[in-house]
Amino acid sequence: MRFVTLLVILLICCEAKYVPADGIYALTEEMPQYQEGQEAFDDYVKQAAAQSENQGAGQVFVSFIVSTDGSLKEAKAVNPRSDQVGEDAVKIITGAPGSWLPGIEEGQPVDVKLVYPVRF
Secondary structure (H helix, E strand, O other): OHHHHHHHHHHHHHOOOOOOOOOEEOOOOEOOEEOOOHHHHHHHHHHHHHOOOOOOOOEEEEEEEEOOOOOEEEEEEOOOOOHHHHHHHHHHHHOOOOOEEOEEEOOEEEEEEEEEEEEO
């Protein structure tokens, strides 16, 4: 009987939604999307990196937040080989033409942190 009671309590508790303390989600019901499509974003990043002065610098991950209005904020290079390579990777991500659709949680737009690789 204790097991059944515990199971019922756990099931009820699991219905509660996780809200991060800082209000920035890593996973949402609907993840943010580049309005022109993922393929368009991938193509833009690939072309911009190919035109960069940092050819051969390898891969740099850029973390950024897609805010509730679809704008990008707090973009930073996670593992740059140099400050210049990191700055270039951030400029590529934040300089994408077009806009983002925000992440949605419980029907409301929320801030979502994403990480995207830039390959030089």
